[in-house]
Amino acid sequence: MTRREAAGVALVAVAALLGCGQGTPAIAYDVDACDFCRMTISDQRFGAVARTAGGRLMHFDSIECLAGWITAQDDPPREIWVTDAGAPGVLLPIGKARFHRATVGRSPMGRGYMAVAATRPVTARDGAELSWSDVLAEVRREGVVPTDTTLTAGGGG
């Protein structure tokens, strides 16, 4: 490798590092797979993204998969984004969201968490409110999969 080639490689590497460090990430729906449960991410009301301490972006199809992944990590993620269920496909920093039991459809893993922009007024459609630490504690205690998988009632059509 000549010095010139080496410089070129270094430049590309630096550009790549800069490029992946900034801004709100995006989920490629129907293409990206959930980094926790492997399902292809499709429902635009429930997606979430975390940036690891090492800078890598992890994509999730649901709040419960995000929480499940976090509870399995040694180091907390550097940044987290969740989808505002009131604006499908729009990711918010987690600090700007509140959490509810899902009332719009059913979450991809069936535990039924949803995030909503904190600025949105609470409506009759919102289920019980939870804090993010409530969500983490529930998932740590019960896992990502619904506790009663033989369930045959609940939720609206």
Next chain:
Amino acid sequence: MLGLLLLALAGGPGIVRVGSPAHPTLATAVAAARAGDTVVVPAGTYREPTLILDRPVTLLGEPGAVLDGEGRRGLLVVRGPAVTVRGLTFRNTGTSYQEDRAAVLLDGAARCTLDANRFEQTFFAIYLSRTVACTVTDNRIVGTPTAEAATGNAIHSWGSRDLVVRGNRMSGHRDGLYFEFTTHATVVDNLSTGNLRYGLHFMYADSSAYVGNRFLANGSGVAVMYSHHVTMRGNHFSRNRGPTAHGLLLKDITDVTLAGNTFDGNSTGVLADGANRLVATDNSFQANGWAIRLLASSADSRFSGNRFRGNSFDVTVNGRQAAARFDGNWWDAYRGWDLDRDGTGDVPHHPVRLFALLVERAPAAMLLQRSLFVRLVDAAERTVPLLTPDAIVDRHPQMTASAGRAP
């Protein structure tokens, strides 16, 4: 059927005909129908508020009968028992994020039949919620998805049991078939193709059988998760290609039988992640990138009498401890011999190539796939296996593909 139509024309007992002076609209006809009656819907396009069926009646469409949601609403809600809906076209529900809007919603219904209907441009086409012993047969479900607009599933079942789904064709939805909390389902002879995500997807769906279905060219193939006692027999998993596509993804599945299925032209034929007590016999794996990827989270799998032909990799594992038994399969990569002519190779076959392990650790190594270096590495490993898992070995490789037997 003909008799029924004649009866309908005659306006005989038990027949309520939409468009007659007494019943000018669908809603009035349905309101007038008593239990056991048949509501006949003549050709025409009906733009009416969502229809509700709460008694055991039959809704029978004559050719050309179309219910149109004008992009704003679901078309039919079935709440009663023993309702039959046959021969209708449901069209144009529009998209809704606030509700899982469906052309036909069966909500708490039992012993209902949806037969020979057509669905065009629907968000969810058929949505079964808390149903018991319903039958969905010979429906045609067609969507034209765009990248911008989200779509629901063609046939979606939640919290139901004893469901029969047979002979349907579905395309252009998020998932062709999606079952959640649905047990004792029988899914036979369906064609699910060209859906955005999965041809078939189920979670928490125990004790179900999938027989003779075709899942072709769906965005991510088929994914089945968090279920036990699943039988898949004689299905075709084909041309599911993409970085996250699998012919069949088994995730946290226990007691699954795969028999007589064909996996061809997929990025990955079968990916087993947390699959326990998987028994695979008499399946064909052809022209896949990976025929079988077994993750260490899977335990106690058995593969016998299967045929492996023209795959880039037949088997890969992500650890030396992978626990799976291969016995009596046919491998086109087998280089052994059969001096005693008993149809079984005299030396064992190690189906995991060293190069496959390298790729499993470092996907970029795939660049070297056709290189001389890789051929030398694989040849060396075949001769003196050092790194590939000892446990993954077929001690009775078959000499001919037709000899696929289950010892």
